[in-house]
Amino acid sequence: MTPDTEDPVEILNEEECWKILSDATLGRLALSIANEPEIYPINFVAHGRKILLRTNPGEKLFALTINENVALETDGVGSQSVWSVVVKGKARQLDSGAEIEAAEKIPRQQMTSVRKRVFVEIVPTSVSGRRIHRGPENDELTASDLY
Amino acid sequence: MTPDTEDPVEILNEEECWKILSDATLGRLALSIANEPEIYPINFVAHGRKILLRTNPGEKLFALTINENVALETDGVGSQSVWSVVVKGKARQLDSGAEIEAAEKIPRQQMTSVRKRVFVEIVPTSVSGRRIHRGPENDELTASDLY
Numbered sequence: 145m146t147p148d149t150e151d152p153v154e155i156l157n158e159e160e161c162w163k164i165l166s167d168a169t170l171g172r173l174a175l176s177i178a179n180e181p182e183i184y185p186i187n188f189v190a191h192g193r194k195i196l197l198r199t200n201p202g203e204k205l206f207a208l209t210i211n212e213n214v215a216l217e218t219d220g221v222g223s224q225s226v227w228s229v230v231v232k233g234k235a236r237q238l239d240s241g242a243e244i245e246a247a248e249k250i251p252r253q254q255m256t257s258v259r260k261r262v263f264v265e266i267v268p269t270s271v272s273g274r275r276i277h278r279g280p281e282n283d284e285l286t287a288s289d290l291y
Numbered sequence: 292m293t294p295d296t297e298d299p300v301e302i303l304n305e306e307e308c309w310k311i312l313s314d315a316t317l318g319r320l321a322l323s324i325a326n327e328p329e330i331y332p333i334n335f336v337a338h339g340r341k342i343l344l345r346t347n348p349g350e351k352l353f354a355l356t357i358n359e360n361v362a363l364e365t366d367g368v369g370s371q372s373v374w375s376v377v378v379k380g381k382a383r384q385l386d387s388g389a390e391i392e393a394a395e396k397i398p399r400q401q402m403t404s405v406r407k408r409v410f411v412e413i414v415p416t417s418v419s420g421r422r423i424h425r426g427p428e429n430d431e432l433t434a435s436d437l438y
Contacts, residue, residue: 170433172364174321174328181321181328181362185375185434204438215328217319228332286317287332291351 152282153290156273161229164218164273165190168229171218173197175207182207188216191250194267195231198260205262208235214266219287226285229273231266238263299429300437303420308376311365311420312337315376318365320344322354329354335363338397341414342378345407352409355382361413366434373432376420378413385410 175182188197212234219228247263274290322329335344359381366375394410421437
């Protein structure tokens with residue numbers, strides 16, 4: 145942000161988005177079934193420019209098999225800024241033994257529940273993000289002010 | 292939750308969901324455009340068994356005019372429990388002067404940015420929620436563990 149522009153919203157580049165994604169653990173996953181949205185809170189790990197999450201057989205996984213297109217959002221409020229990043233992409237369940245073994249070795253994987261037995265990978269088709277730097281004049285910003 | 296059941300996830304009734312919704316201010320709104328999901332962080336107010344939010348002319352509002360079906364999720368982690376509530380419903384922009392005037396009088400409306408000039412109302416078709424009570428054995432729960 146340059147201080148003299150009117151719009152305080154800064155558009156993040158891909159590198160900045162991935163930095164935020166790699167620091168985040170909680171997001172919300174949006175799916176679309178018969179052109180109606182579904183949404184779930186999820187833990188995820190950003191790794192190798194992909195997103196990895198764990199789930200169990202159930203409605204979320206079933207929804208992913210019907211429509212692989214997903215949008216994952218994570219946001220946060222820090223002392224200096226407010227941000228939101230959205231990854232759009234295609235989700236698929238990891239099914240080969242080698243893939244699952246590799247996924248299990250990814251650091252921070254312990255942050256997702258071990259009770260969830262299925263790995264799902266999101267291969268991004270787009271990554272976008274926004275940030276507003278907080279100041280005296282916009283002290284009560286939330287992620288909602290980004291869009 | 293009864294302590295001796297195996298599944299720690301408690302399904303919330305509608306009353307409990309509205310209590311959580313009325314205490315919340317930040318959620319994420321999922322939309323579906325051409326059967327692909329979109330997701331935005333939003334501030335909202337629960338009022339009279341409806342959800343009210345403010346936005347500006349832009350891609351989010353445009354998306355709502357293409358497909359009125361939305362899903363709004365809010366979640367949180369407290370000292371005692373972790374919860375998530377999802378409202379599915381139909382969104383529409385308030386357009387009459389009387390409606391807008393009434394919306395502007397709703398308490399806590401100041402929590403959404405005054406820079407956002409358009410009111411959108413979500414009339415719910417379903418409200419659902421889940422909660423897990425935290426205990427020594429599940430100290431590191433997040434909302435992701437609910438689904």
